[in-house]
Amino acid sequence: MAINTDKGSAIYSPLVLKLYDTWVLGISNRFAWKCSTHEVLLPFFRRNVGLRHLDVGVGTGFYPCHAGLSQQTQITFMDLNPSSLKAASIRFGRGSTKTILHDVMTPLPAQEGGGYDSISLFYLLHCLPGNISDKGIVLSNLKSHLLPNGRLFGATILGDSANHNAFGKKLMTIYNRKGIFGNHCDTAEGLKAELEKHFASVNIRVEGKVALFEASNS
Ligand SMILES: C[S@@+](CC[C@H](N)C(=O)[O-])C[C@H]1O[C@@H](n2cnc3c(N)ncnc32)[C@H](O)[C@@H]1O
Numbered sequence: 001m002a003i004n005t006d007k008g009s010a011i012y013s014p015l016v017l018k019l020y021d022t023w024v025l026g027i028s029n030r031f032a033w034k035c036s037t038h039e040v041l042l043p044f045f046r047r048n049v050g051l052r053h054l055d056v057g058v059g060t061g062f063y064p065c066h067a068g069l070s071q072q073t074q075i076t077f078m079d080l081n082p083s084s085l086k087a088a089s090i091r092f093g094r095g096s097t098k099t100i101l102h103d104v105m106t107p108l109p110a111q112e113g114g115g116y117d118s119i120s121l122f123y124l125l126h127c128l129p130g131n132i133s134d135k136g137i138v139l140s141n142l143k144s145h146l147l148p149n150g151r152l153f154g155a156t157i158l159g160d161s162a163n164h165n166a167f168g169k170k171l172m173t174i175y176n177r178k179g180i181f182g183n184h185c186d187t188a189e190g191l192k193a194e195l196e197k198h199f200a201s202v203n204i205r206v207e208g209k210v211a212l213f214e215a216s217n218s
Helices: 014-031 037-048 062-066 082-092 132-143 166-178 188-198
Strands: 052-056 074-079 098-101 116-122 146-157 201-207 210-216
Touching: 014 037, 014 082, 037 062, 037 116, 037 146, 037 210, 052 062, 062 082, 074 082, 082 098, 116 132, 132 146, 132 188, 188 201, 188 210
Parallel strands: 052 074, 052 116, 074 098, 116 146
Antiparallel strands: 146 210, 201 210
């Protein structure tokens, strides 16, 4: 039976997207997930983003929009939710930005893919249903769209074994119950093992309750 991926994206209505940066990138990252948006996540995005870049699970487009990207950088946005794609492309403000409405759990149509220097998955994997090996399908769907020396990178909120504080536990319970998150069992070790099935070089570090990962085949 196909996995239902709608719940992890349906919540991102235009209204929720208006509140997203304050609630998730401001309050939750600071007080629940203990991983600073400006001191950790944004520098990590800047360090890894390449000239032809695919951002998957775009939300409000915060990272590409705040990374200070050169005019040469070509961004493609991919998301299952049209409101996220619209919000991110309007904010990015470059008319030529390509958007792909697509579920990352299913293979990308051949005509949409190919030739990226980098692919980012920020706060996407914890929104997907299933255990970490079910989510490995995402890596298999995306890796063939990287150039030989391209890299995939991202960040994801870890599951119950990350020892969340009271605020984090509350959010984890509510979000997992509603299907907004599907990360109760996600661990950094499990994610590393999945990445290593697809990439020769894998780096993971944990900051607060968030795993930051970089993977390539070069
Ligand atoms: C938590 S937001 C992350 C936004 C942004 N990357 C950030 O870190 O601020 C998750 C995004 O992933 C999208 N998403 C969730 N499930 C998806 C799926 N199966 N395929 C593609 N996008 C998905 C949601 O619509 C939403 O835009």
